[in-house]
Amino acid sequence: NKTILLGSRPHGTPTIENFEFTQTDLSPLQEEEVLLKALYVSVDPYMRGRMSDAKSYVAPYEVGKPIMGGVVAEVIDSKNEKLQKGTVVVGNLPWQQYIVHHGKGLNSIDPNMSPLSYHLGILGMPGLTAYFGLLHIGQPKEGETVVVSGAAGAVGTVVGQIAKLKGCRVVGIAGSDDKINFLKNDLGFDEGINYKTTSNIKEAVAAACPDGVDVYFDNVGGEISDAVIFSLNKFARIAICGQISFYNNTSPATGLRVEPILLKKSAMMKGFIVSDYAEEFGKAARELASWVKEGKLQYQETVKEGFDQIPEAFLGLFSGENTGKQLVKVAER
Numbered sequence: 577n578k579t580i581l582l583g584s585r586p587h588g589t590p591t592i593e594n595f596e597f598t599q600t601d602l603s604p605l606q607e608e609e610v611l612l613k614a615l616y617v618s619v620d621p622y623m624r625g626r627m628s629d630a631k632s633y634v635a636p637y638e639v640g641k642p643i644m645g646g647v648v649a650e651v652i653d654s655k656n657e658k659l660q661k662g663t664v665v666v667g668n669l670p671w672q673q674y675i676v677h678h679g680k681g682l683n684s685i686d687p688n689m690s691p692l693s694y695h696l697g698i699l700g701m702p703g704l705t706a707y708f709g710l711l712h713i714g715q716p717k718e719g720e721t722v723v724v725s726g727a728a729g730a731v732g733t734v735v736g737q738i739a740k741l742k743g744c745r746v747v748g749i750a751g752s753d754d755k756i757n758f759l760k761n762d763l764g765f766d767e768g769i770n771y772k773t774t775s776n777i778k779e780a781v782a783a784a785c786p787d788g789v790d791v792y793f794d795n796v797g798g799e800i801s802d803a804v805i806f807s808l809n810k811f812a813r814i815a816i817c818g819q820i821s822f823y824n825n826t827s828p829a830t831g832l833r834v835e836p837i838l839l840k841k842s843a844m845m846k847g848f849i850v851s852d853y854a855e856e857f858g859k860a861a862r863e864l865a866s867w868v869k870e871g872k873l874q875y876q877e878t879v880k881e882g883f884d885q886i887p888e889a890f891l892g893l894f895s896g897e898n899t900g901k902q903l904v905k906v907a908e909r
């Protein structure tokens with residue numbers, strides 16, 4: 577029964593050496609406990625923060641303890657009436673093939689409603705992040721221009737498509753031509769900018785947004801965001817969702833002073849953590865599910881196969897290996 581522990585804390589960009597594989601014994605089930613078989617494991621950028629010991633909005637992982645995150649798992653044995661054998665659940669679980677669990681805090685999912693993996697992506701945390709950040713902070717209106725960075729990732733792909741549903745012009749910024757083609761041809765984005773090959777991102781944003789930028793959904797921060805900010809319209813809204821370009825920094829980031837621009841444009845910039853909206857998750861998840869069912873939202877995932885691939889899948893987030901949600905399929909149901 578393989579388990580992946582935090583072997584050591586990374587300094588800068590994490591490497592495979594920061595992860596440690598071990599074996600975990602399974603104790604016999606006690607009352608209320610269930611035995612879970614992991615099916616899909618989610619890897620997410622926020623996990624980089626938890627690998628460090630700096631104080632943040634979630635506690636750090638402990639060295640020598642399992643990495644935890646979003647997992648879809650099947651109940652394969654049960655001493656819990658509410659979680660019968662065969663039930664599929666999603667929860668915050670260790671990176672472990674089989675897990676003896678106390679049975680609390682797991683959400684049952686309906687395998688007939690949508691593919692199981694969707695609950696780690698478009699119907700799970702990343703989808704909800706896109707929904708609340710865009711609709712509550714961005715407040716896009718028909719005819720406005722929405723720019724999203726990290727556009728081809730789990731959150732970005734959903735942001736851009738919801739903005740299209742709301743009647744906006746949508747411009748995505750991402751790190752390869754294949755990703756830009758995917759955004760435009762498959763997801764209906766109006767324009768795309770490959771930040772790795774574009775020599776002047778500021779000019780590229782201005783050209784892609786002839787009417788200026790009304791909403792900027794920021795997944796990455798840094799120079800990309802600095803470039804977008806010069807195209808802001810009066811009363812623009814900026815949702816600070818992620819700052820992945822800084823997650824591996826070893827010293828504090830420096831850059832443009834945005835305050836004079838925000839002032840001049842009467843613009844609003846607001847950070848958020850998806851859990852700020854926890855009370856509204858149910859309603860939002862139902863709306864996302866209906867959009868998916870009606871074919872209004874396309875869903876893309878990159879799936880690696882096999883438990884041993886989890887660390888590599890995670891590291892790939894920082895080199896942009898994924899299009900859409902990065903997952904690892906660990907076992908068949």
Ligand code: NDP
Pocket residue numbers: 620621622701702705726727728729730731732749750751752755795796816817818819820821822848849850851893894895896897898899900901902
């Ligand atoms: P993604 O699926 O978007 O994967 C990460 C992507 O980031 C990569 O594919 C890569 O794409 C891009 N990237 C990596 N390094 C850099 C860099 N230095 N500069 C620019 N782009 C980079 O991840 P998610 O959709 O899960 O998350 C997107 C962002 O949203 C992250 O910053 C994450 O931390 C944040 N987030 C915030 C939440 C909240 O509650 N506020 C909740 C969930 C996510 P490319 O090829 O384009 O470089």
